[in-house]
Amino acid sequence: MMRIFLFLATNLAVLVIASITLRLLGVDRYTGTNYGSLLAFCAVFGFAGSLVSLFISKWMAKMSTRTEIISQPRTRHEQWLLQTVEELSREAGIRMPEVGIFPAYEANAFATGWNRNDALVAVSQGLLERFSPDEVKAVLAHEIGHVANGDMVTLALIQGVVNTFVMFFARIFGNFVDKAILKNEDGHGIGYFVATIFAELVLGILASIIVMWFSRKREFKADEAGAQLAGTSAMIGALQRLRSEQDVPVQMPDSLTAFGINGGLKNGLAGLLMSHPPLEERIEALRRRG
Template identity: 65%
Template sequence: MMRIALYLLTNLAVVVVASITLSLLGVNSYFAASGSGLDLTSLLIFSAVFGFAGSLISLFISKPMAKWSARVKIIDQPTDQRERWLLDTVKELSDKAGIKMPEVGIFPAQQSNAFATGWNRNDALVAVSQGLLTRFRPEEIRAVLAHEIGHVANGDMVTLSLIQGVVNTFVIFAARVVGYLVDSFMRRSDGSGGLGFGYYIVVFIAEIVFGIAASAIVMWFSRFREYRADEAGAELADRNSMIAALQRLKSEYEVPNQMPDTLVAFGINSGFKQGLKAMFSSHPPLDDRIRALQKQ
């Protein structure tokens, strides 16, 4: 119930922010006042406001949402030697990367997993699963932490949010242009004015089609940034340890039902996907990541 409420509140926030922004920009409609067609400038502004509003709001609330959804326990004061080592290691790696130390947390999952999130490189969160801390060797945990800090230092969360905003803008803009053109062609013979029902149907279908294509572009960028984070992990920690951590993950993926498809952080869910599935995966296959590190 809480998740549904948060989803609805997020969407309401997008609508409110976008509406206020459009009002301040003086954009009331993207149809020409004379009724002669689309006002492409107004449509572009409309598309950009709604396209970026969702991605940026999601970025700004990403850290509290991650804490809540993964039930992350933030380590403010270490209660044992392991937590002390975790804080010290993150501090060392973040200093080496030239960023402010992120918040550090542990979440109660038995799968080996980790993630980093936050709206900027100096206000981030790095969290690791209980399972990873239990089964990985210290040097492998350090490599995983270096990978996640690499994401933060590279500004990957901001970069992907901006890319998402751009593709959202394209989807909204292109779908409405296609919808208007198709609707105009369908109504050309009867000379009726205004928009027909076909406009809304075509816009709906076009947004789905363009949205799928746009998702493939965003996922390509995400996979590219994973290679960059692996390189950062190898530089901040140790290349052999980074490779060993990926190989250990691979061995866990090979155990049936060990790693569920819902995990998409360091414990990627795309280890063996091929074809179209691989196009929509946020992470490259583990074998490809290992080979990339071995070649450097």
């Protein structure tokens, strides 16, 4: 129920912000041949969704995963967690992020936030219970690597760009089918809407492949950062432990999966839409790195 509410609230915010922006720009209406206005229209909606999600990412993460922020440590484990994140953040050159624990049996962690100095790093209860201190530190270092590299902002911008061009080219294709093929001269007919929806579905899949390719590249970079901060052997050990638990289903919300330590396991064509590369490839990359 909470995820449905968050989804509806986010989309409502996107519509309101996009509508206001379009009116201020004077491009709330466009014709089929006014490609400048069409591109501006698509850019506003394309970036609105990704940027709104970015700015409220911490709030959404806390609500959707039921993450409990550690403001005052109550146990020595929480004290160690805060001290470790503080140490890693200082070494990475970023401000200390908020630190939290979310109730999940799966071994996972995530980082989110709209900029590198206002972030959230959280780990699952299962990870804390089953991983060694060195492995937990390596996982935290991986997430700090995401923050220090600015991956949240970069991925949001890339998503905004691909959203823009998916909408733009889908509408051009719809207009072509409607006017050139169906010879409709009276506004947008049914052919325009059917062709546009079809094009958005096809282009949306291709755009997702591009975004997920970039996300997989970011995982290798975050692993390297984790190895630099916590040690290569510790980072490899954490990934090997994750590999041993691959049968446990990943329960992270889709909006956070790209910044988790574990993105699940899929092969073949489905692997093109995965946010994380296979753990074997990540381990081998760290071994080659030395």
